[in-house]
Amino acid sequence: MAVDNIQHETSIKKNQRFLSITNPATEEVIGRVAISDPSEVNTAIKRANLAFTKWRLTTPIERANALSKLATYIDQHSRELAGIESRNTGKPIKLVLKEEIPSIVDCFRYFSGICRNTMDVSSGDYIKGHTSLIRREPLGVVALIAPWNYPLMMAAWKLAPALAAGNTVIFKPSELTPLSIQYLTDAFSEIFPAGVINLVYGEGSIVGSLLAASDMVQHVSVTGSFSTGREVLRLAASNVKATHLELGGKAPVIVFDDADIDQAVEAVKFSGFYNTGQDCTAACRVYVQSGSFETFTTKLIDAVKSLKVGDPLDPTTEVGPLISAHQRQNVHAFIENCRQSNSGKIALGGHFLNDKGFYYAPTLILGCRQSDAVVQEEIFGPVVTVMPFSSFEDALTLANDCRYGLASSIWTNDIRKAIAGANQMRFGCTWINTHLTFCNEMPHGGLNQSGYGKDLSSYSLDEYSIAKHIMIKYE
Structure with a gap:
């Protein structure tokens, strides 16, 4: 299916409103999607509730087979999906094909396997004459609200565990990037029973708010900004709805003098500017020990200069545009504030690129x-700060001095220093001698204003299920 021909497949109603979807590399409209009005959102919620009565009773193997089929479908249509994702987000297509699609396929396959091995069932007699059982049960209807920076990957991170646990879902993509999940509409209909997966489209302030406030939705999972998470939490509080919030980050990278400087430079080059820096775990806040600061910064400047910024469909492109003109202006405002305060030296970049497209210089x-x-x-955005530090204690203090707590990394060849540092880092993830390295078997989530709850791994199943106690009196 060509991107230009994607249309929302519901019947067109009188006064129907549409989202115009823009290619950030060309600023051209590449499609439009019908906005779900309140009645359609409510219909989706009712449909999900009706479907839950049967879906919750499916066996793990039935759910596993459905997830496996979806994984296979995505794998078989990887090039079409990568093309859609690249045009809709501005991601370099080679990175979508190499880094993202394989991980997305594996995510569905992982949860296909693990949902058959959730042995969270136990029994025992804790009161004489009574046997207690614990079983894991789904929550019900869950609302999944995804961001625009990783549309398809965040869909996988949310859909896979929610469905594996036996919930029915209502999925709302970002109003900026709905095209890749829309492409899967037919696959959802063919693989899953009616009402198990429901897609709604529109602005988060309207459609997302309806989902967060609904009494018929038992859980809402959001990946987005801190302000978005706070508003969802406020709405969910009206009926004490369970929530899972992943709200951003400001990842510190600590580089000690005894680190492999060349490896650290390459890691910052890649993980600081991957997806044009539009990543909650981007290596954007770098602290380098004083003895290596000059060497590190000289090498990093040369490395970042080598990045090829350009057409996302060009297989040699490494950095594409930002998602929108609004986002580019936000990024530039930070740089202008830095210039006016004279607090740091802009060693590279700090300006718009190209006459067309939302490009910004690394x-x-x-x-x-x-x-x-x-x-x-x-x-x-594609902005990395680099600052010196003197001692181990100084580095940890600087790294932890932030309201976010999602991801971090430490670079050193001293294992004792690495473990001691990781133990003191107040982040949901601390990588050692690597950065932006994910696997579906390990949990991802933060603390502080990065939110709470876990994506990926068996831990994420806890987000979408409840431990139920059953007691049987036999005497």
């Missing part, structure tokens, strides 16, 4: 103050 800022906005706030 940017390096050296020697900022710890209190500066470019250090403390999530910029969500």
Whole structure:
């Protein structure tokens, strides 16, 4: 299915409103999607509730087979999906094909397997004459709200565990990037019973709010900004709805003098500018020990200069555009604030690129103050700050001095220093001598203003299920 021909497949109603979907590399409209009005959202919720009565009773092997079929479908249509994702988001197509699609396929396959091995069932007599049983049960209807930076991958991270646990779902993609999940509409209909997966489209402030506030939705999972998460939490509080929030980050990277500097430079080059820096775990806040600071920054400047920014469909492109003109202006505002405060040296970038498309130059800022906005706030763009530190204690203090707590990394060849540092880092994930490395078997999630709850791994099944106690009196 060509991107330009994608249309929402519901019947067109009088006064129907549409989302115009833009290619951020060309600024051209590549499709449109019908916005779900309140009545359609409510219908989707009712349909999901009706389907839950049967889906919750399916056996693990039935759910596993459905997830496996979906994985196979995505694998077989990987090039079409990669093309859609690239045009809709501006991601370099080679990175979508190499890094993202395989992980998405594996995510569905992983949960296909693990849902058959959730041995969270136990029994025992804790009161004389009574046997207690514990079984794991699904929550019911769950609303899944995804961001625009990883549309298909975040869909997989949410859909796979929610369905594996036996829930029915209502999925709302970002209004900016609905095309890849829409492409899967037919696959969902063919593989899953009616009402198990329901797609709704529209602005988060309207459609997302309806889902978060609904009494017929038992759980809402959101990946997005802190402000989005706070609003969803406020709405969910009206009926004490369970929530799972992944709300962003400002990942510190600590590079000690005894680290492999070349490896650390390459890691920051890749993980700082992957997806044009639009990543909650991007290596965007780098601290380098004083003895290596000059060497590291010189090499990093050369490395970042080598990045090829350009057409996402060009297989040699490494960095594409930002998602929108609005996002590009937000990024530039941080840089202008830095310029005016004279707190750091903009060693590279700091300006718009190209006459067409939402491109921004990969940017390096050296020697900022710890209190500066470019250090403390999530910029969500191709901007990396690099600052020196003196001691182990100094590095840990600087790294933890942030309101976010999602991801971090430590670079050293001293295993004792690495473990001691990781133990003191207040982040949901600390990588050692690597960064932005994920596997579906390990949990992902944060603390503080990065939110709470886990994606991926068996831990994510806890987000979408409940431990139920059954007691039997036999005397």
